[in-house]
Amino acid sequence: MSEQRFWHPFADMRSIVANGELVIDRGQGSHVFDTAGRRYVDATASLWYCNVGHGRGEIADAAAAQMRRLEAYSTFGDVANRPVLDLAERLAGFAPVDEPRVFLTSGGSDSIDTAVKLARRYWQARGERDRTLVVSRTGSYHGMHLAGTSLAGIEPNRAGYGVLMQGVDSVPWDSADALGELIAAVGPERVAAFFCEPVIGAGGVFHAPRGYLAKVREICRETGVLFVADEVVTGFGRVGSWFASERFGLDPDVIVCAKGITSGYLPLGAVIAAGRVAEPFFDGTVGMWRHGYTYSGHATVAAAALANLDVIEREGLLARARSLELELAGALRPLETHDLVTEVRVAEGVLAAVQIDPAAIAADATLPARAVAAARSAGVMTRSLATGAIHVSPPLVITTDELGELADGLRKALDEVSGHPA
Numbered sequence: 512m513s514e515q516r517f518w519h520p521f522a523d524m525r526s527i528v529a530n531g532e533l534v535i536d537r538g539q540g541s542h543v544f545d546t547a548g549r550r551y552v553d554a555t556a557s558l559w560y561c562n563v564g565h566g567r568g569e570i571a572d573a574a575a576a577q578m579r580r581l582e583a584y585s586t587f588g589d590v591a592n593r594p595v596l597d598l599a600e601r602l603a604g605f606a607p608v609d610e611p612r613v614f615l616t617s618g619g620s621d622s623i624d625t626a627v628k629l630a631r632r633y634w635q636a637r638g639e640r641d642r643t644l645v646v647s648r649t650g651s652y653h654g655m656h657l658a659g660t661s662l663a664g665i666e667p668n669r670a671g672y673g674v675l676m677q678g679v680d681s682v683p684w685d686s687a688d689a690l691g692e693l694i695a696a697v698g699p700e701r702v703a704a705f706f707c708e709p710v711i712g713a714g715g716v717f718h719a720p721r722g723y724l725a726k727v728r729e730i731c732r733e734t735g736v737l738f739v740a741d742e743v744v745t746g747f748g749r750v751g752s753w754f755a756s757e758r759f760g761l762d763p764d765v766i767v768c769a770k771g772i773t774s775g776y777l778p779l780g781a782v783i784a785a786g787r788v789a790e791p792f793f794d795g796t797v798g799m800w801r802h803g804y805t806y807s808g809h810a811t812v813a814a815a816a817l818a819n820l821d822v823i824e825r826e827g828l829l830a831r832a833r834s835l836e837l838e839l840a841g842a843l844r845p846l847e848t849h850d851l852v853t854e855v856r857v858a859e860g861v862l863a864a865v866q867i868d869p870a871a872i873a874a875d876a877t878l879p880a881r882a883v884a885a886a887r888s889a890g891v892m893t894r895s896l897a898t899g900a901i902h903v904s905p906p907l908v909i910t911t912d913e914l915g916e917l918a919d920g921l922r923k924a925l926d927e928v929s930g931h932p933a
């Protein structure tokens with residue numbers, strides 16, 4: 512047995528033990544540095560979360576000050592703390608849902624679990640006890656708790672666990688008609704909620720076909736199915752507005768978010784429900800909702816979130832993201848002519864994927880991993896997504912020069928792997 516004690520998430524530990532690990536030591540802006548001092552452009556904002564960039568002293572200071580005053584105190588029952596109340600107020604101020612109510616969690620998967628339970632409990636409270644089915648899209652990623660694993664549209668993420676959560680179904684990611692047909696087939700009175708990433712992230716960065724989002728929203732409205740926008744990736748500026756729901760005019764019943772809410776400085780998730788959905792939980796119908804997490808409403812985490820939101824506002828990062836999406840397209844599109852690349856997916860938002868030729872991947876499954884390794888050697892930290900595409904979603908503070916550095920590094924990496932077959 513090896514000496515390796517840290518068990519990496521989403522990793523083949525045999526390969527980590529054989530090949531070692533990369534230890535990241537510090538970060539500044541759009542760059543991170545390893546323990547040997549090597550510098551990398553952070554092409555993915557870590558795991559889609561570091562929207563304000565690394566090394567923000569003011570977020571650290573806000574967290575430290577709060578921790579000295581009161582690190583945290585359980586918010587079960589009637590107890591609150593100032594940062595949490597302020598954060599709920601702040602989120603409610605810009606969340607594009609009617610009469611928002613904010614339920615805090617420790618991350619995206621917690622929030623998905625919460626949203627699934629919220630939807631089912633809501634329908635029970637409304638007396639529609641058969642409305643339990645939750646529907647997701649092929650290619651979707653909704654975190655790795657049991658509910659999220661059950662909803663997973665990336666098939667390998669569901670495999671190997673036996674029977675998962677019951678009452679889940681899935682529809683093709685790009686067909687609004689398929690959703691309408693499924694709801695009609697099972698009966699609207701059995702469908703609780705539709706979970707929808709406004710832009711599919713981990714599944715490979717797929718922007719919805721034109722008209723798709725408006726149509727599925729309308730289908731949900733007509734059939735009473737709750738529309739849950741999973742904005743774990745798309746929230747907090749990634750798509751050029753606080754939430755993609757605003758940009759796409761979705762008027763969701765529930766928003767699930769995490770990641771950019773703190774830019775990752777501390778772990779946090781939130782479920783923001785429209786007042787109409789929260790109502791039975793607020794008017795006494797449900798009574799005590801027996802749901803919550805130890806760190807739902809953690810004071811220090813909320814203080815970090817508030818400082819992060821301050822940075823986004825003060826530096827105009829929503830507007831910056833709008834101009835950055837054009838720059839990102841300009842920087843990455845030329846890669847489309849590369850022999851190994853079939854498509855560069857860029858559209859709304861600072862998130863993109865450089866698709867390595869699926870036929871080449873079918874012939875050599877190591878290609879995406881080798882491209883990622885070569886990018887790292889060229890000074891760009893990235894990873895491959897579900898379709899074998901290279902993930903690009905840099906911090907929203909990335910400069911034009913740094914974007915150039917990113918695109919150059921990716922081109923070098925693609926040249927390197929196409930010149931050196933495995």
Ligand code: PLP
Nearest residue numbers: 618619620652653654741743744
């Ligand atoms: N939903 C989406 C769309 C995500 O991309 C993720 C994580 O990447 C999650 C949910 C789960 O979030 P977490 O990893 O914080 O639990």
